[in-house]
Amino acid sequence: MNDESTFGGKLASLSGRLRGLVEAQAKGHPEARVALARPLDPAPAAKRVDALLGIQPGFIGGPQPRAPWAPEMGAFQGQISGCLACALGAKRRHLVFGEGDVHAALAFVGGAPGGDEDLAGRPFIGAAGQLLDRMVAAMGYKRDEVYLCNALKCRPGGGEAEASHLQACRPYLLHQLDLLRPRAVVALGETAARALLGGAAPLADLRGRWAEAQGLRVMPTFHPADLLRDPGLKRHVWDDLKLVLQELTAP
Numbered sequence: 001m002n003d004e005s006t007f008g009g010k011l012a013s014l015s016g017r018l019r020g021l022v023e024a025q026a027k028g029h030p031e032a033r034v035a036l037a038r039p040l041d042p043a044p045a046a047k048r049v050d051a052l053l054g055i056q057p058g059f060i061g062g063p064q065p066r067a068p069w070a071p072e073m074g075a076f077q078g079q080i081s082g083c084l085a086c087a088l089g090a091k092r093r094h095l096v097f098g099e100g101d102v103h104a105a106l107a108f109v110g111g112a113p114g115g116d117e118d119l120a121g122r123p124f125i126g127a128a129g130q131l132l133d134r135m136v137a138a139m140g141y142k143r144d145e146v147y148l149c150n151a152l153k154c155r156p157g158g159g160e161a162e163a164s165h166l167q168a169c170r171p172y173l174l175h176q177l178d179l180l181r182p183r184a185v186v187a188l189g190e191t192a193a194r195a196l197l198g199g200a201a202p203l204a205d206l207r208g209r210w211a212e213a214q215g216l217r218v219m220p221t222f223h224p225a226d227l228l229r230d231p232g233l234k235r236h237v238w239d240d241l242k243l244v245l246q247e248l249t250a251p
Contacts, residue, residue, distance in 0.1 A: 069175045107147040112155060128225040
């Protein structure tokens with residue numbers, strides 16, 4: 001991940017969180033706006049931040065972001081960075097948007113960020129992320145040559161991701177992938193597979209078989225965290241990743 005994308009992500013996150021805070025406070029004190037004939041114009045500093053992020057009038061962010069979605073990755077990150085659309089938003093330290101090459105041919109989608117990711121605001125940096133880095137390297141890529149994100153942008157804590165959480169985040173994931181348009185998407189784990197493909201089939205029935213979502217080729221496989229618990233799954237994952245490599249190298 002280069003310095004420019006790191007700075008852009010931090011700026012987007014700060015802008016979104018500030019807008020979310022202001023809008024949430026305004027909702028809590030509606031009497032403060034009763035006498036206003038029209039909404040106050042944004043402060044010049046906010047206008048400059050939005051201009052840097054490419055956010056234009058009509059792209060609604062704050063606590064309840066909604067379509068139309070921004071057409072550029074940094075601007076889209078800013079649009080959803082203040083999201084409080086489900087209960088997880090109020091508990092997070094950082095929204096974990098995603099990182100990597102926005103022109104990558106290969107994207108990895110996990111289920112949800114963990115504690116390390118929530119603390120740093122970056123995907124796949126804990127023990128499972130370190131194993132994923134080795135998997136990516138075994139495929140002949142570097143971490144910054146692929147794109148990494150999760151179906152959920154906030155940590156679900158000790159519990160499993162709930163249907164309401166996935167429903168709130170799914171539009172973000174689909175737009176993120178629509179901006180990326182990679183040649184192949186690896187869905188890591190059952191949560192990611194269901195977020196992308198729908199249905200309730202167990203991962204054991206889905207892995208190793210190509211599926212389609214948003215017009216993209218999706219390969220479901222086990223999450224690196226599954227491999228840490230059961231190293232015997234590694235051979236299955238490598239078989240799946242070899243199919244991905246065949247897809248990426250096909251003419």
